Amino acid sequence: MQNTKIGIVGCGNISNAYFSTGDRFDFFDIVACADLNLDAARAKAEQWKIPKACSVDELLADPEIEFVINLTIPQAHGPVMLQCLEAGKSVYTEKPFTVTREEALQINQLAKQKGLRVGSAPDTFLGGGHQTCRQLIDEGAIGDIVGASAFMVGRGHESWHPAPEFYYKRGGGPMFDMGPYYLTDLVQLVGSVKSVSGYTRTTFPQRTITSEPKRGQLIDVEVPTHIVGTFEFHNGALATINMSFDVHWHRLPQLEIYGTEGSLQVPDPNGFGGPVVLKRAGEDSREVPLTHGYAENARGIGMADMIRAMRTGRDHRCNERLAYHVLDLMHAFHDASDERTQIQIKSICERPAMLPAELKEGQLD
DSSP states (O other), X not given: OOOEEEEEEOOSTTHHHHHHHTTTOXXXXXXXXXXXXXXXXXXXXXXXXXXXXXXXXXXXXXXXXXXXXXXXXXXXXXXXXXXXXXXXOEEEEOSSSOSSHHHHHHHHHHHHHHTOOEEESOOGGGSHHHHHHHHHHHTTTTOSEEEEEEEEXXXXXXXXXXXXXXXXXXXXXXXXXXXXHHHHHHHHHTOOEEEEEEEEEOSOSEEEOOSSSSTTOEEEOOSOSEEEEEEEEXXXXXXXXXXXXXXXXXXXXXXXXXXXXXXXXXXXXXXXXXXXXXXXXXXXXXXEOXXXXXXXXXXXXHHHHHHHHHHHOXXXXXXXXXXXXXXXXXXXXXXXHHHTSOEEOOOOOOOOOOOOTTOOTXXXX
């Protein structure tokens, strides 16, 4: 079977992780890259030996390209995905899925009408650390799930990112930037969410960039930068989440799952590997050997899984239903704060299928 030909739209910071994925899997070829800044596209094409650097319109008009990876800024995710679908191409996007629920619903409806596929990062939950946690939970290692805690608190991106402005505009902030990693992992480990409560604040109305090349420039902050939420899963488990760009120091765990028979410390949801720590009732805590591969940086595995699923006819794991549910949850925390009420979640999704254990590098089935 001929390899799937794919193109990348957006040649910024994250693109190297996707260009390198082509070295890991042998069933697709990256044949073109595009960016509003054509020089950036040309530089990536030269760096990664991509045959063609071009405009977005040229890439989408290329009949050879069947699949597009969308690595644009969050505000452009929705419009670019719609362009891809209208051009007859399936599309996988970086997180967040879109900025608004309305955009996401329009995308999912158009994809269904055209018989195309849509997928979205994050794919870190497919890493060996998180799949090991999934297997432990499914095997009953900690009993029935009682609750969970998720914390991602720190300073913002203006101290290190070369162009941090978009992190403080619509589609940014700690919930939309980092929330997808934590919420996606929680959904794949525990299940879909029934209701949400939350409070938010914007601590600093302006941020000063201290990184190069924009040192000294001011950013007007348009989004909440400290979010505290509680939520209930459909299975009755209760969870807390704290997402912040306003914290200087902390000693909080990143993600923990609590069950009737024990507790599970989950690795960093923004990474793929371990450690996985299990504490069962009456036993000492212990680090559990990983049961699954892809424990090193495997960013792009979700996109590869989607292409593989298109070829075999199965469902892809980073699918549009999971992506929409997580987007719905992120908005719900903000809505709950704005409306001072509990938000009932209308969307629902199944947990994506677990990867088979002990896959060899380059395998997904």
